[in-house]
Structures are given as structure tokens and as C-alpha cells.
Amino acid sequence: MEILVCVKRVPDTAENEIEINSDGTDIDRDDLVYSVNEWDNYAVEEAIQIRDKVGGTVTVVTVGDDESEEVLRREMAMGADKGILLSDGAFEGSDGFGIASILKAAAGKGNYDLILTGAQADDGAAQIGGMLAAMLDRPYASLVNSIEVVDDKTMKIGREIEGGNQEMSEIQMPCVLSIQTGINEPRYVGIRGIRKVASVDIPVHGAADLAVDASAAGSAGAKVKRLDYFVPELGEGAEMLEGGMEEKIDKLVELLKAKGGLK
Amino acid sequence: MAQLFTYIVHKGGLVDDTAAELALAAQKIGSGASVTAIVTGTGADLDAVCQQASKFYSQIWKFDHADLAYPNAEAIRKLLVQLLPSDGIFLLPHDTFGMDLGPGLAVKLKSAYTADIIGIDAVEEGNLKIVRQEFAGMAYTHVSVDISDGVVLTFRPGSFQSEGQGAVNGQIVDKSSEIGELNVNRRFIEIVEAETGDVDITKADVLVSIGRGIEDQDNVEVAEELAEAMGAVVACSRPIVDAKWLEKSRQVGTSGQTVKPKVYMALGISGSFQHMGGIKGSPFIVAVNKNAKAPIFQVADVGIVEDMLEFMPELTEKIESA
Ligand SMILES: Cc1cc2nc3c(=O)[nH]c(=O)nc-3n(C[C@H](O)[C@H](O)[C@H](O)COP(=O)(O)OP(=O)(O)OC[C@H]3O[C@@H](n4cnc5c(N)ncnc54)[C@H](O)[C@@H]3O)c2cc1C
Ligand SMILES: Nc1ncnc2c1ncn2[C@@H]1O[C@H](COP(=O)(O)O)[C@@H](O)[C@H]1O
Numbered sequence: 001m002e003i004l005v006c007v008k009r010v011p012d013t014a015e016n017e018i019e020i021n022s023d024g025t026d027i028d029r030d031d032l033v034y035s036v037n038e039w040d041n042y043a044v045e046e047a048i049q050i051r052d053k054v055g056g057t058v059t060v061v062t063v064g065d066d067e068s069e070e071v072l073r074r075e076m077a078m079g080a081d082k083g084i085l086l087s088d089g090a091f092e093g094s095d096g097f098g099i100a101s102i103l104k105a106a107a108g109k110g111n112y113d114l115i116l117t118g119a120q121a122d123d124g125a126a127q128i129g130g131m132l133a134a135m136l137d138r139p140y141a142s143l144v145n146s147i148e149v150v151d152d153k154t155m156k157i158g159r160e161i162e163g164g165n166q167e168m169s170e171i172q173m174p175c176v177l178s179i180q181t182g183i184n185e186p187r188y189v190g191i192r193g194i195r196k197v198a199s200v201d202i203p204v205h206g207a208a209d210l211a212v213d214a215s216a217a218g219s220a221g222a223k224v225k226r227l228d229y230f231v232p233e234l235g236e237g238a239e240m241l242e243g244g245m246e247e248k249i250d251k252l253v254e255l256l257k258a259k260g261g262l263k
Numbered sequence: 264m265a266q267l268f269t270y271i272v273h274k275g276g277l278v279d280d281t282a283a284e285l286a287l288a289a290q291k292i293g294s295g296a297s298v299t300a301i302v303t304g305t306g307a308d309l310d311a312v313c314q315q316a317s318k319f320y321s322q323i324w325k326f327d328h329a330d331l332a333y334p335n336a337e338a339i340r341k342l343l344v345q346l347l348p349s350d351g352i353f354l355l356p357h358d359t360f361g362m363d364l365g366p367g368l369a370v371k372l373k374s375a376y377t378a379d380i381i382g383i384d385a386v387e388e389g390n391l392k393i394v395r396q397e398f399a400g401m402a403y404t405h406v407s408v409d410i411s412d413g414v415v416l417t418f419r420p421g422s423f424q425s426e427g428q429g430a431v432n433g434q435i436v437d438k439s440s441e442i443g444e445l446n447v448n449r450r451f452i453e454i455v456e457a458e459t460g461d462v463d464i465t466k467a468d469v470l471v472s473i474g475r476g477i478e479d480q481d482n483v484e485v486a487e488e489l490a491e492a493m494g495a496v497v498a499c500s501r502p503i504v505d506a507k508w509l510e511k512s513r514q515v516g517t518s519g520q521t522v523k524p525k526v527y528m529a530l531g532i533s534g535s536f537q538h539m540g541g542i543k544g545s546p547f548i549v550a551v552n553k554n555a556k557a558p559i560f561q562v563a564d565v566g567i568v569e570d571m572l573e574f575m576p577e578l579t580e581k582i583e584s585a
Contacts, residue, residue, distance in 0.1 A: 013533075017401075018401035018402050019556075027402055097369075100370075120362075122397070122398055127365070129366070131370050134366070134367035134368075139447065140363075140367055141363065142336075142362050143363070158455070161518075162358065162517055163518070163520075164514065164518050164519050164520070165455065166455040166457075168451075169451050170450045175448070175449075181501065182505040223375035224408050225408075226405070226406050227392070227407050228404065229397075229404050235561070240555075240565075241567050245573070245577060248567050252567065252578065253582065255549075256549075259525065261469050261495075263493065
């Protein structure tokens with residue numbers, strides 16, 4: 001099976017305190033720790049497991065700048081066979097529709113039975129997978145948390161819905177699925193693994209190679225534009241307990257007693 | 264103003280809370296405009312849902328069809344593409360159904376798409392200015408959306424709380440005869456209900472809930488000791504279940520359990536809307552987080568900026584020595 005997995009390099013929200021820069025045009029990107037979008041690791045792991053079972057290849061692809069190459073290498077160190085970087089100044093300012101159009105063009109250069117994305121990106125909107133599927137006219141399912149390959153045309157999939165219930169469906173290939181966390185346990189990638197793929201060639205494609213036109217990608221084509229980042233005026237928020245650890249604990253114990261939090 | 268439409272999510276013959284919320288959001292966009300609610304399904308349940316929806320909408324389009332018995336987003340997308348005007352404004356909840364339907368629908372309608380909206384800032388000719396969050400709620404943004412060729416919008420559940428409005432008494436129009444071909448290559452089989460675990464966190468009065476801040480599986484024990492000292496039950500956020508450190512039945516949130524404790528102590532949890540969406544009944548919320556800017560401090564009653572790994576054993580000791 002030929003599998004394409006879309007991955008994105010994002011600021012790691014578990015590792016960073018996200019702050020907004022002084023003029024509100026962006027978040028403060030100095031000293032940010034970046035990593036692969038959490039959901040995408042699960043997608044790549046799933047692709048690798050499917051390939052190991054039924055054969056084929058796993059290709060990882062990203063739309064980004066030069067630095068995004070590092071996430072492709074990381075996913076190749078996990079076990080993906082190939083990486084493709086889609087990078088061009090003309091892609092800057094793309095909205096979701098633009099990113100999906102670029103990925104569609106890249107998908108068209110291969111013969112993929114299955115395309116996986118993450119369910120959402122930390123700075124995204126849970127949209128790329130569904131857009132890509134519609135552009136390619138392929139069936140789609142989001143929030144997939146189980147995949148069973150039935151035969152070369154059919155898969156049985158589970159979608160995670162409200163309450164932790166699972167919606168089981170049959171879907172025809174070729175198709176696009178967005179992957180929810182928890183579907184598997186992504187394997188650990190050590191420094192040695194990264195080193196092994198350090199010199200593997202990763203092709204870069206731009207707007208001309210992909211024949212993506214300016215009306216589809218880039219800021220000119222974007223119907224959705226981020227205007228600013230801001231700090232909203234919020235209510236009072238929590239009463240913050242001050243003082244040293246011991247003081248805070250004393251206050252908390254009093255509060256817990258009053259609220260029925262201690263038995 | 265372009266025509267406004269919403270999709271009504273329902274289950275077991277009951278409309279979802281988002282039906283009223285979307286009515287409110289639609290009013291904000293097209294003040295005074297009539298809004299059409301689209302309801303799909305079959306039989307008596309569908310009729311009941313149409314009745315309930317008519318409290319909030321001036322017009323209900325009812326679609327009764329065997330292929331719509333289960334809300335398969337692929338089939339519903341086909342239906343909507345047959346129906347909706349190309350410059351329409353279509354509102355959906357940002358839930359597991361809206362995420363499944365919205366992006367592909369926008370592509371097929373050649374409309375703009377904006378997801379997970381929490382506020383509407385301005386409505387102009389052919390343009391909307393909306394409010395969203397990024398980075399797990401750590402940053403807010405204004406986004407401008409060109410709606411001149413129509414738009415599909417999804418709204419975060421709970422962001423537009425209706426203040427009990429709703430006596431519109433809308434008209435229900437049966438549009439079932441207009442349903443075209445609905446064949447799709449994704450076929451619904453069944454719902455597998457979530458497994459019940461060893462403890463029922465939905466029945467607990469006091470929950471000690473741990474998130475990614477717990478850092479390591481070995482530290483889960485430290486939280487268990489604290490819970491025991493407090494007479495509480497351990498719950499958690501999603502990453503703890505994904506890592507298989509606790510059972511799925513311990514997960515609080517939209518894709519986990521809905522809990523109604525008296526006291527909810529959130530340790531190392533950032534406060535994502537999917538997590539907070541599982542906490543009902545306005546409990547007393549205590550948040551412990553090492554990041555003073557964590558979004559959870561906006562919704563907690565009491566906040567403590569500390570490393571939970573140092574905090575938990577000290578609190579346990581204090582309670583045990585009392
Ligand atoms: C469709 C869908 C459904 C979802 N359903 C759910 C759901 O039901 N339940 C759920 O919980 N999530 C759900 N999620 C995931 C949700 O979006 C968040 O990713 C998740 O809630 C984050 O969990 P967290 O707060 O534990 O982790 P993070 O967001 O990573 O936050 C960890 C927090 O711990 C703090 N921290 C780190 N170390 C320490 C320390 N030593 N001491 C103190 N604080 C520390 C950090 O400052 C941070 O605030 C869902 C997502 C999707 C897309
Ligand atoms: N720039 C990108 N390059 C490749 N894949 C992406 C990109 N942006 C988003 N995706 C994919 O789409 C998924 C959902 O992202 P989003 O719709 O932005 O929330 C991610 O998990 C990725 O799989």
C-alpha cells in the first residue's frame with residue numbers, strides 16, 4: 001500500500017509558554033521549542049504499522065520552510081521511507097484552503113491508496129484532511145482511532161465521537177483519514193535514529209514544480225486571514241494563592257475543608 | 264445579506280445544546296434575518312427534533328430518508344451540496360460531526376471555511392471578523408473571513424450561551440422529496456459504546472485530576488496517594504490515557520466522561536475546551552500549574568502556581584498529619 005502522511009512543524013505547546021509579541025503581529029518566536037504536531041506522530045506510526053503488515057511505502061510530506069525539513073527527518077527516523085518538502089515563498093500566507101491545495105498537488109504526483117493527516121494542528125483548525133479529501137474527491141473520515149485493512153479496496157475504521165464512543169464504518173480506498181491521538185503508541189526516536197537518516201536526500205518542490213497557482217495558495221488567494229494576536233479582557237479568573245509552598249498549602253486545606261474537598 | 268443556515272445535531276430524539284447556540288450566533292451575523300435550520304434523520308425522532316428546533320428558528324427544513332438515519336457526514340455533505348446556495352452562510356458546531364463535515368463541505372461549495380469560532384467581532388459587507396484561539400488556548404486571534412462566495416463556519420460548543428430565548432415557533436417544511444442521490448463510499452456500521460472501568464469518576468464528589476504535567480508514569484502513584492488522603496478519586500486529561508498510564512474511563516472531557524463533582528482539582532492540566540467541556544455542575548475548581556499563564560487559571564476558582572510534582576507530596580503530608 002502506498003501511504004502519504006502530512007506532517008507539520010509547530011511550536012510545542014507542552015514545552016513553551018506562548019507569549020504574544022509587542023505589536024500583536026505574531027507570537028514571540030525567539031527561543032520557541034518546535035516539534036512535530038502531536039497528532040501527526042500518531043498518523044506516521046499508524047502508517048508504518050500498516051506498511052509493516054501489508055507492505056508498501058510510507059512517504060511523509062510537509063508544507064513549510066527550510067527548517068521544516070527536520071520534522072521530515074524525525075518521521076523518517078521513526079520509519080517513514082521517503083520525505084518531501086513543499087517550500088516556496090509563494091506559499092506564505094496560505095490559508096487552510098491554500099495548504100490543502102498545495103498538498104493536493106503533491107498527492108497528485110504519487111499514487112497513494114491512503115493519505116493520513118493529524119486530526120488537528122496546535123495552530124490549525126482541524127481542516128486540512130477534510131479539504132484535501134474533497135479536493136481529491138476521495139472519501140474522508142476524521143478523528144480516526146482504529147484502522148483495520150480488510151482488502152486492497154476496503155478498510156474498517158473507527159472514529160472517536162463524543163463520550164469516548166466509537167463510530168465504526170467501512171470506507172473505500174483510495175481515501176483520506178485524519179488521525180486522533182491514542183490510536184497507537186508512537187515509537188520513540190533516539191539521536192541514533194535521527195543520525196541514520198541525516199544524509200538521506202529530501203526533494204524540495206515549489207509552486208512551479210507543483211503547478212499550484214497564486215489564486216489557490218499564498219496570501220493573495222487566502223479568504224481567511226489572521227489579523228492579529230491579542231490578549232482578551234477576561235473576567236477576574238482564579239483567586240491566586242500567594243506565598244511560599246507551605247502557606248499555599250495551608251490556605252488550600254482550609255478552602256478544601258470549606259468546600260467539602262476533604263473527607 | 265446572504266441566506267443563513269444551521270445544521271441541527273441531535274441524538275435519541277433530543278436536540279443538542281448547540282441548536283440554540285447556533286441560533287444565537289446566526290443572529291449575531293444577520294441580525295433580524297430569518298435563519299433556516301436543517302434537520303436530517305428518520306421517523307418520530309426526526310419529528311420530535313424538528314419541533315424542538317422550531318423554538319429557536321423561524322424555518323426548519325426537514326429531511327427524512329433511510330440513508331440519513333445515522334448522520335454520516337459524507338452523505339449529509341452530498342445532500343447539502345445539492346441544496347445550499349453558493350453564497351450561503353452555513354453554521355455548524357465544532358464537534359466531532361462538524362469537524363467531519365465542515366472542511367469538505369466548504370471545498371465543495373467553493374466557500375470560505377473557518378473553524379472553532381468563539382466570538383464574532385464585526386459583520387461587514389462580504390466580510391466577517393471573528394475570534395479564535397490558537398496554541399491550546401494560549402493565544403487569541405482576530406481572523407478576517409471573505410464571505411462573498413459563501414462560508415462554512417463552525418462554532419465551539421458553549422461559546423454562545425443562549426439566555427433562554429426561544430419562542431420563535433418556526434415553520435417546519437418537509438423537504439424530503441428534494442433529496443437526490445446520496446451514495447457515498449463510507450458506510451456506517453455501528454456505534455461501539457465506551458467501556459466502563461474499575462471506578463466511576465462520574466459519581467465522585469472530589470476528583471484529583473492529572474494532566475501532562477505529571478510527566479512520568481511513575482508519578483501517577485503520587486497523585487493516587489494524594490487522592491487517597493483526600494478521600495478523592497483520580498481522574499485525568501486525554502494525554503494520560505493516550506500514554507496508557509490510566510484507563511480511558513478516567514478521562515474527563517468531550518471524548519471522555521462528563522463529571523459533576525463538588526471539588527475538581529486539576530494538576531498539570533492546561534484547560535483545553537475539550538477537557539473543560541466534561542466538567543459540569545460548576546464545581547469548586549482548584550488549578551495547580553507551573554505556568555502562571557495557563558488558560559485553566561481563567562476558569563478555576565483557586566489557582567496555585569507550583570510544580571505539581573513538589574506540590575502533591577507536600578499536600579498529602581499536610582492532610583495526613585492533620
Ligand atoms: C476531538 C478531540 C477531543 C478531545 N477530547 C478530550 C477530552 O475528552 N479530554 C481531554 O482532556 N482532552 C481532550 N482532547 C485534547 C485536548 O485538546 C488537549 O490536547 C488536552 O486536554 C491537553 O491535556 P493537558 O492539559 O493534560 O496537556 P497540556 O495541554 O500539554 O498541558 C499540560 C499543562 O501542565 C503544565 N505543567 C507541565 N509540567 C508541570 C509541572 N511539573 N507542574 C505543574 N504544571 C505542569 C503545563 O504548564 C501545561 O499547562 C481532545 C482533542 C480533540 C481534537
Ligand atoms: N503545513 C502543513 N504541511 C503538511 N501537513 C499539514 C500542514 N498543515 C496541516 N497539515 C496536516 O493537517 C492536519 C490538521 O491540521 P489543521 O487543519 O491545520 O489543524 C495536521 O495534523 C497535518 O497532518
